[in-house]
Amino acid sequence: MHEEDSMDIVIEEKFTSDEYTIIAPSGRLSGANAPEFKNRIREIIKAGKSRIILDMSAVSFIDSSGLSALISGLKYAREAGGFLRLAALQDQAFKVIKLMLLDRVFEISKTIDEAVQS
Numbered sequence: 047m048h049e050e051d052s053m054d055i056v057i058e059e060k061f062t063s064d065e066y067t068i069i070a071p072s073g074r075l076s077g078a079n080a081p082e083f084k085n086r087i088r089e090i091i092k093a094g095k096s097r098i099i100l101d102m103s104a105v106s107f108i109d110s111s112g113l114s115a116l117i118s119g120l121k122y123a124r125e126a127g128g129f130l131r132l133a134a135l136q137d138q139a140f141k142v143i144k145l146m147l148l149d150r151v152f153e154i155s156k157t158i159d160e161a162v163q164s
Contacts, residue, residue, distance in 0.1 A: 055079040057086045060101065067095040068158065072104030075112030075139075083112070087119035087130075096128025099161045103134035108142055120152065129153065133161035 055073040062068075067090065075083060090098065098119070108116075116132070123130040131153040135143065143149055155161035 055083055055105075057083060059090065062095060066097040066099055066162065068099045068101055070101040070104060074107040075105050075115065076107065076109045077111035080111035080115040084115040084118045087115070088122050091119075091122045091126050091128070096123050096126035098123055098128065098130045099158065100130065100132050101134055101158055102132055102139060103136065105139055106136060108139040113142065113146060113148065116152070117148070131155060131161045131164070133158045 055071050055075055058070045058072070060068040060070045069087075069090065071083065073079075087098070100116075100119075116130075120130040132143075133155040134157055135154065140154075143152065143154070153161070153164060155164060
């Protein structure tokens, strides 16, 4: 593994409509980049996009710092009158979220289409 692989998370805004914004992070969501991720989500919400669907299909790993960043994003979105939904989680991320009982906190969909419909 290259050092850059473990440090960087790329956060791409894929789609925005009046109803929601789809954001696609990719890479590892860990202590090395969780603050950057949290700040980016906050910026998006401050820009008036508080209804967010996170396409998690390209997030290969998540740790406790990454979970904390997701929880912060959910809090920011709710405070702004919106939501933060998780979609297309890879196995590792889903298992960690379930282990921490966060599947009771987050709206989780198997696909982006399913998240859009809910």
